[in-house]
Each structure stands twice: as structure tokens, then as C-alpha cells.
Amino acid sequence: MQCREVQDLLSAYLDCMLDPSEKESADRHLEGCPACRSELDDLKMVVGLVRDLPLVDPPPEFGQGLRRRLEQAARPGAGKGILPGLARGRWSGILALAAGFLLVVGLAADWYGIPGKFSRPDRGVRVESSSVAEKAAPDMIRKVDPGDGQARDMQKDTAGYQASGQPAPDPVSGAPSGMGGGPAPKAVQKVSEASENTGSAPMISLQAVPDPGEEPVSVQDRKLATNGASGVTARGTAAVPPPEGSQQPMQACLEVKVPDRTAAIKEVMAVTQKLGGFAAVLPDGKEIILRVPVEQFEKAVADIGKTGRVIRQEYPPEDVDLLKSIAQRTGISPEALELEKLGRGGGGAAGSPQPGAVVPPAGSPPAPAGVLQEKKADQPAGSGTVQAMSTIRVRIE
Amino acid sequence: MHPDEDLLLKRSRDGDLNAFEELVKRYESKVYTIAYRFTGNHADAGDLAQDAFIRAYQALGSFRGDASFATWLYRIASNVCRDELRRQQRHKKVSLDEMMTQSGGNPTLVSPGLSPQECLEKKEIQELVQKQLDSLSGDMRLILVMREIQGLSYEEIAVALDCNLGTVKSRLNRARQTLKQRVIGHRELFDIEFRLPNKGEEG
Numbered sequence: 001m002q003c004r005e006v007q008d009l010l011s012a013y014l015d016c017m018l019d020p021s022e023k024e025s026a027d028r029h030l031e032g033c034p035a036c037r038s039e040l041d042d043l044k045m046v047v048g049l050v051r052d053l054p055l056v057d058p059p060p061e062f063g064q065g066l067r068r069r070l071e072q073a074a075r076p077g078a079g080k081g082i083l084p085g086l087a088r089g090r091w092s093g094i095l096a097l098a099a100g101f102l103l104v105v106g107l108a109a110d111w112y113g114i115p116g117k118f119s120r121p122d123r124g125v126r127v128e129s130s131s132v133a134e135k136a137a138p139d140m141i142r143k144v145d146p147g148d149g150q151a152r153d154m155q156k157d158t159a160g161y162q163a164s165g166q167p168a169p170d171p172v173s174g175a176p177s178g179m180g181g182g183p184a185p186k187a188v189q190k191v192s193e194a195s196e197n198t199g200s201a202p203m204i205s206l207q208a209v210p211d212p213g214e215e216p217v218s219v220q221d222r223k224l225a226t227n228g229a230s231g232v233t234a235r236g237t238a239a240v241p242p243p244e245g246s247q248q249p250m251q252a253c254l255e256v257k258v259p260d261r262t263a264a265i266k267e268v269m270a271v272t273q274k275l276g277g278f279a280a281v282l283p284d285g286k287e288i289i290l291r292v293p294v295e296q297f298e299k300a301v302a303d304i305g306k307t308g309r310v311i312r313q314e315y316p317p318e319d320v321d322l323l324k325s326i327a328q329r330t331g332i333s334p335e336a337l338e339l340e341k342l343g344r345g346g347g348g349a350a351g352s353p354q355p356g357a358v359v360p361p362a363g364s365p366p367a368p369a370g371v372l373q374e375k376k377a378d379q380p381a382g383s384g385t386v387q388a389m390s391t392i393r394v395r396i397e
Numbered sequence: 398m399h400p401d402e403d404l405l406l407k408r409s410r411d412g413d414l415n416a417f418e419e420l421v422k423r424y425e426s427k428v429y430t431i432a433y434r435f436t437g438n439h440a441d442a443g444d445l446a447q448d449a450f451i452r453a454y455q456a457l458g459s460f461r462g463d464a465s466f467a468t469w470l471y472r473i474a475s476n477v478c479r480d481e482l483r484r485q486q487r488h489k490k491v492s493l494d495e496m497m498t499q500s501g502g503n504p505t506l507v508s509p510g511l512s513p514q515e516c517l518e519k520k521e522i523q524e525l526v527q528k529q530l531d532s533l534s535g536d537m538r539l540i541l542v543m544r545e546i547q548g549l550s551y552e553e554i555a556v557a558l559d560c561n562l563g564t565v566k567s568r569l570n571r572a573r574q575t576l577k578q579r580v581i582g583h584r585e586l587f588d589i590e591f592r593l594p595n596k597g598e599e600g
């Protein structure tokens with residue numbers, strides 16, 4: 001080995017990250033080369049200096065400032081009245097279930113030519129895997145933001161893979177673990193796996209919102225998130241929840257015109273998550289059903305409206321069951337659309353991985369309704385208060 | 398690991414801010430240090446450190462205890478730094494690192510006004526290191542903070558930065574070499590009898 005080569009390896013050498021043959025070559029060289037030994041010593045010293053840098057205490061105003069921000073921040077994801085047990089393990093099983101469910105229904109609708117949004121000549125173009133991946137495991141997936149070109153590339157790749165009948169590459173590094181279990185299973189893996197069996201079928205996007213990953217988006221909202229192309233504008237800090245209004249579930253249908261649908265969908269998901277709600281994108285990729293706590297209803301409507309130009313805004317009266325009409329139109333059961341219930345049906349203590357949640361593979365005769373009901377029966381006692389949820393249907397043009 | 402931490406976590410999850418503040422107190426120095434070593438100044442460090450705690454607070458529901466709370470929290474802290482770096486790069490503002498290199502770091506340590514006869518004390522060495530750290534690009538600073546301050550493994554860094562192991566190796570190597578050159582380069586301004594610690598010692 002030459003000096004130059006060795007010096008490029010010194011850092012890895014220090015950390016014992018060289019493979020055995022490299023290490024041996026480096027050792028041999030160092031034995032006979034004082035110059036490189038000196039370089040190594042210098043490097044070791046500087047690394048040591050950085051590591052020995054002392055802790056820095058925050059100034060006194062740090063704690064006060066933090067307290068102020070905490071008071072305004074949205075509550076932790078697993079609090080009273082908000083769906084308990086948002087642990088990844090539980091969610092991944094549920095997501096897999098719901099994703100498989102929606103996928104099966106979507107396929108069935110397609111195959112049997114059920115009229116409506118599902119029937120499209122162009123299958124295999126599915127947009128949401130990238131954002132699901134992003135949401136589900138944010139610090140594993142490269143972060144993509146609205147309007148970021150990377151997001152589109154990921155989408156394209158996934159669509160391309162699907163069209164060719166190959167399973168979409170799992171954006172989470174590492175082999176997909178078995179469904180419904182395994183250490184820290186990622187929701188995105190489940191969705192990917194659900195699609196693996198379907199080849200060219202349209203992929204369903206189901207977002208776990210709030211995010212089963214570590215880091216909610218709301219803090220990032222503080223930073224300027226402008227992107228001229230998408231028209232998404234910055235928002236302020238998470239607002240103090242509006243005063244307690246009517247506890248009756250409310251409903252809204254919104255139609256929003258946006259320059260960038262993908263970005264707008266992400267935006268809507270972020271809004272929903274921030275408000276402690278749940279959302280799912282329908283297979284046509286243009287509609288989102290979301291459920292937010294009733295006290296966040298108005299804020300949700302307002303925030304969603306900011307994602308683009310609102311061309312239609314309706315509030316169906318209470319005697320019109322919005323979930324039911326969506327269910328009829330899409331063929332998904334209303335229970336599946338009451339998204340928050342999926343989480344509670346998970347069973348088991350908070351934090352335990354979802355034990356073998358059965359996801360019907362796409363090829364088999366679907367029995368999702370039956371499975372879903374089993375899950376609901378599994379509700380552990382005292383799993384949390386029932387949160388009154390309102391429903392919003394958003395159509396993004 | 399404090400035995401009452403589970404209780405504090407549970408209360409925090411239920412929205413008990415006092416309980417969460419107890420946790421904050423235990424870890425704020427390390428979190429702040431990560432932010433400070435990355436940003437090089439107290440104002441930005443305060444912002445990022447607060448961001449980290451807010452993120453952690455809101456994500457408490459998804460903390461499953463498979464890693465220690467401290468580890469989880471520090472990861473959030475370095476992710477906040479990473480995200481801030483990306484944000485700045487994306488919006489093409491004058492980045493922190495550009496500002497740093499333009500100002501040349503701390504002038505008092507770098508300028509020839511400092512007497513070469515002066516003997517540096519440990520604190521000044523540390524300031525020297527921090528200033529040279531500040532003079533690096535954001536990417537280099539980030540990976541050094543992750544490896545040396547936070548103690549992440551190569552694999553963990555690869556995950557956080559969404560790159561492969563080979564990239565981590567070469568980036569870390571470049572960052573360390575650059576820092577080494579700058580620290581040692583500036584050391585020559587000072588007392589020749591002055592020896593930086595650890596030189597020649599086996600680590």
C-alpha cells in the first residue's frame with residue numbers, strides 16, 4: 001500500500017472499520033512509514049479533541065422559551081382521547097390490514113368493472129408510495145418535501161416498477177420483515193408487500209397519521225416551507241386548539257385546485273397529522289378521506305383550504321352519512337373508513353409488535369370484512385376514551 | 398438510566414408538561430451540545446435544541462423503548478440538525494458554513510495578533526477546535542457531530558444521512574482530515590513548546 005492509499009483509510013482504520021485484508025495492508029505499511037504514523041497520530045489526537053469537547057449548558061432563557069413553545073405545541077401522539085398506542089408495531093399490522101383491504105377492494109372493483117373512480121384504463125400508476133415511505137419511517141427515508149424533484153423521481157420509479165410487474169423496491173433499507181411482526185416493522189414495508197402480489201395493480205396509499213415514525217412534521221412547519229412551484233405556503237406554529245365547540249361530528253366536502261397534487265396531498269396529510277387525525281388517500285389518488293377530532297374540524301377545513309384554491313366547499317347535513325356515501329361509491333366498508341378505529345382494534349399492550357395480523361394476499365378470496373370484525377372484537381378493555389371524530393372529504397384537482 | 402424515567406415518560410405522554418420538563422432537564426445539556434457543536438453559536442443552538450425537544454414531545458407516542466430514551470432523543474437532535482442543513486441548502490440561503498468561512502472563524506484565535514509566546518490552556522484549545530469545526534462545511538460538521546459528539550456508529554450515520562457505508566467512510570475521513578489540517582495548522586501560531594494533548598499517546 002502506498003502512503004496516499006493508507007492516508008485515505010486512516011479514519012476508517014481508527015474506527016476499526018477496515019476489512020481484515022485492508023487492515024493488514026495498512027498495519028504493514030504503518031510499521032515501516034513514520035510519516036503515515038505521524039498522520040495517524042495527528043488524526044487520533046484531533047478526533048480525541050473533538051470527542052473531549054465539554055458539554056455546553058444551555059443559557060437560562062432556554063428552558064423558559066421551551067416551556068412556552070411546549071404549551072402551544074400539539075399534545076403527544078398517545079394521549080387521552082387521542083388514539084392510544086400509536087407504536088409502530090401496532091400500526092404496521094393495522095396498516096397492512098387496511099392497505100390489503102383497500103387494495104383487494106380496489107382490485108375487485110377493477111376486475112369486475114365496477115363503475116366509478118376505480119375503473120381506469122391506466123393501471124400501475126400509483127403515486128403515494130413515496131409519501132407513505134416518507135411518513136412511515138422519516139429518518140430512514142430520504143426526506144422529500146413538497147415540490148422537491150426527488151419526490152417525483154421516487155414516484156416514477158415506483159410506478160415503473162409496478163408497471164413491469166416487479167414489486168416496488170422497498171424504500172426502507174433492509175429486507176422486508178414478515179408482515180405484522182418483527183422488530184420495529186415499518187408501515188411502508190407493509191404497503192409495499194401488499195402490492196408485491198399484485199404486480200401491475202394500482203397501489204393503495206394509506207397514511208398512518210399521526211406518523212408512526214419518530215418525528216412529526218409540525219415542528220418543521222415553523223420553518224419557512226415555501227416552494228413557489230407548489231404554491232404551498234408556510235404556516236405558523238401549531239395553533240392553540242379552538243375553543244370547545246359542538247361535540248357533534250361534523251362533515252365537510254372540499255374540492256381544491258392545486259398546481260401540484262402530490263405536494264398538496266402531502267400537505268393535507270401533514271395538516272391531519274398535526275391535528276391528531278387520520279387520513280387515507282383513495283386509490284384514484286385524487287381524494288383523501290380524513291378524520292380529525294371534532295374540535296379540530298374548523299381548523300382542519302381552514303388549513304386544507306390553504307393548500308390551493310377552494311372551488312367547492314360543502315357541509316353535508318348530519319342526516320347525510322358522508323362515510324356511508326363514500327363507502328357506497330368506493331366499495332370500502334364504512335368501518336374501514338372510520339380510520340381511527342383500525343388502531344384501537346390492534347389489541348395488545350401499547351408498544352408490542354402486532355402479532356400476526358392477517359392480511360389477505362391479493363390473490364386469495366378476500367375476507368377482509370371478517371378479519372376487520374375480529375380485530376374490533378379484540379379491543380383491550382380501557383383502551384382509551386372514544387374520540388368524537390369529524391369527517392372531511394377532500395378532492396384535489 | 399433513571400428508574401423513575403418510565404413514570405415521567407408516561408406522564409409526559411399524557412400531556413404533563415412538568416413531567417416532560419423533568420426529562421428535559423436531564424438531557425438538555427447533551428441535546429444543546431449537539432446543536433451547539435453543529436451551529437457554532439448559542440442563538441441557533443437554542444432554536445434547534447428547542448425544536449428537538451418539541452419534536453420529541455410530540456412523538457412520545459411512538460417511542461417504544463427499544464432504544465433508551467436518551468439515544469432516541471439524541472437522534473432526534475441530530476436529525477434536527479440534519480434537517481436544518483438540508484433546509485438551508487435547499488433554499489440556497491447563505492448557509493451557516495458560508496458565513497463561517499467568510500468571517501474566518503474566531504478572529505482572536507486566528508489573527509497574528511495573538512502572542513506566539515502565550516501558552517494555550519485547555520479552554521482555548523477547545524475554542525480553537527470549535528472554531529475550526531465552525532469553518533467546515535455543514536455536511537462535514539454534521540457528520541463529525543454525529544460520530545464524535547453523539548457517538549453514532551457508521552451504520553447509524555448511514556441511516557440518518559440516507560447514504561451507504563462507503564459514503565460514510567469517505568465523508569468522515571474527509572471531514573476529519575480537513576479538521577485536522579485546520580487545527581494543526583493554526584496551532585503553529587502558538588508557543589512551540591505548547592503541545593496539544595494526546596499527541597503520541599496510544600488512544
